Amino acid sequence: MKAIKFLLFALVLVPMANCRNDDVESPLLMTEEALCDIEQYAQEIGCHLINTCLVPITDLGTETYLGFGGGLYENGSNIRPISHTQKGIDIAKTIVPIDTTGNPDTSNGKILMASIGLSNTNFEFKEFQKIVDTHEDKDQKLTIVNSAIPGYAIFDWIPETNVKTPSAWDIVHEQYDSLEVSQKQVQIIWLKHTTRNSAFLGGQEKHIDTLTQLYKKLFPILMTEFPNLKMAYMSSRTRAYSFDPATTDPEPYAYGSGFSVKSIVMGQINGDPDLNYDNQKGDVRAPWISWGPYLWANGEPRNDGFTWQCQDTKDDFMHPSNDYGSPKIARLLFDFFTTDETSIIWYFD
Numbered sequence: 543m544k545a546i547k548f549l550l551f552a553l554v555l556v557p558m559a560n561c562r563n564d565d566v567e568s569p570l571l572m573t574e575e576a577l578c579d580i581e582q583y584a585q586e587i588g589c590h591l592i593n594t595c596l597v598p599i600t601d602l603g604t605e606t607y608l609g610f611g612g613g614l615y616e617n618g619s620n621i622r623p624i625s626h627t628q629k630g631i632d633i634a635k636t637i638v639p640i641d642t643t644g645n646p647d648t649s650n651g652k653i654l655m656a657s658i659g660l661s662n663t664n665f666e667f668k669e670f671q672k673i674v675d676t677h678e679d680k681d682q683k684l685t686i687v688n689s690a691i692p693g694y695a696i697f698d699w700i701p702e703t704n705v706k707t708p709s710a711w712d713i714v715h716e717q718y719d720s721l722e723v724s725q726k727q728v729q730i731i732w733l734k735h736t737t738r739n740s741a742f743l744g745g746q747e748k749h750i751d752t753l754t755q756l757y758k759k760l761f762p763i764l765m766t767e768f769p770n771l772k773m774a775y776m777s778s779r780t781r782a783y784s785f786d787p788a789t790t791d792p793e794p795y796a797y798g799s800g801f802s803v804k805s806i807v808m809g810q811i812n813g814d815p816d817l818n819y820d821n822q823k824g825d826v827r828a829p830w831i832s833w834g835p836y837l838w839a840n841g842e843p844r845n846d847g848f849t850w851q852c853q854d855t856k857d858d859f860m861h862p863s864n865d866y867g868s869p870k871i872a873r874l875l876f877d878f879f880t881t882d883e884t885s886i887i888w889y890f891d
Contacts, residue, residue, distance in 0.1 A: 576605040587784040589852035592841035599800045601845045610801040614833045630884035637888040639683040644726035652685045654727040659734040661692035669872030695738040696756045728768040734777045740795035741787030753802035761828035775834035778803045781850040783859035835874040
């Protein structure tokens with residue numbers, strides 16, 4: 543199917559502007575704002591969309607997109623602030639095996655890491671779980687539970703916006719009832735969410751703000767459902783090979799989800815009380831939050847070499863493919879959690 547669509551589009555393909563910092567001839571680029579003419583891709587879908595004028599947040603540096611700054615952290619940096627890293631290290635050191643009632647149990651207890659999200663999250667975390675389950679060097683008390691649910695966007699995880707029956711949490715409760723572990727043992731999560739029908743929320747800026755606010759509503763719920771939750775690592779969407787608004791989460795909305803994650807992470811770092819994790823500073827409404835691996839990339843390598851090619855998606859150009867996409871993200875997750883200063887403490891023996 544993809545090959546046929548590629549041939550059809552190739553016949554009419556017009557070379558697309560690549561709005562990069564060093565493209566001095568591009569009329570779409572200004573000194574501080576990296577502008578992207580999204581209209582040139584309007585309603586397009588297919589493998590010909592190898593590259594677009596959207597720039598990975600990790601490569602955007604001090605430039606901005608729609609007023610949102612580049613870099614995973616402040617001032618265009620992709621390096622987590624030292625003070626926040628140290629807080630994460632301190633919290634990671636408190637993670638010990640606990641039993642099903644939530645009490646420390648170094649003999650028979652477990653350290654649970656769960657995923658929360660929708661279909662993409664589920665597919666990718668399933669592959670990550672396969673790697674971890676066979677990794678001999680990991681802490682043998684570490685147990686992976688894939689609680690992401692296909693078809694359930696972030697709206698469906700928040701009671702005031704959910705319209706589905708069963709709700710996401712009904713499904714999660716049933717899942718844990720069927721396992722020999724409990725939600726009280728979850729201390730770490732990987733969180734990757736998105737909205738549904740993103741193109742109809744009122745524009746790119748509105749979508750980014752909506753997803754940010756929904757994340758803020760979700761965190762207190764996570765703290766209730768997982769009462770011993772201490773750490774959350776967040777990722778935004780992989781790239782879609784679709785700009786068709788009729789698809790569930792097309793570009794540039796998949797791209798924009800990265801700015802929502804950044805707003806949450808930087809909000810906590812900057813002391814937003816709605817994201818407070820320190821009981822010395824008031825009511826705890828969230829775990830300690832950090833970026834996990836950043837997943838968005840064009841079909842050509844970003845600065846660190848990572849790409850997201852058409853073969854990495856299924857025939858809908860949105861979901862990760864079984865043979866390429868999901869294993870690729872699983873490897874990014876594995877590389878992150880086995881090297882990050884805050885996760886190696888609880889991941890390894």
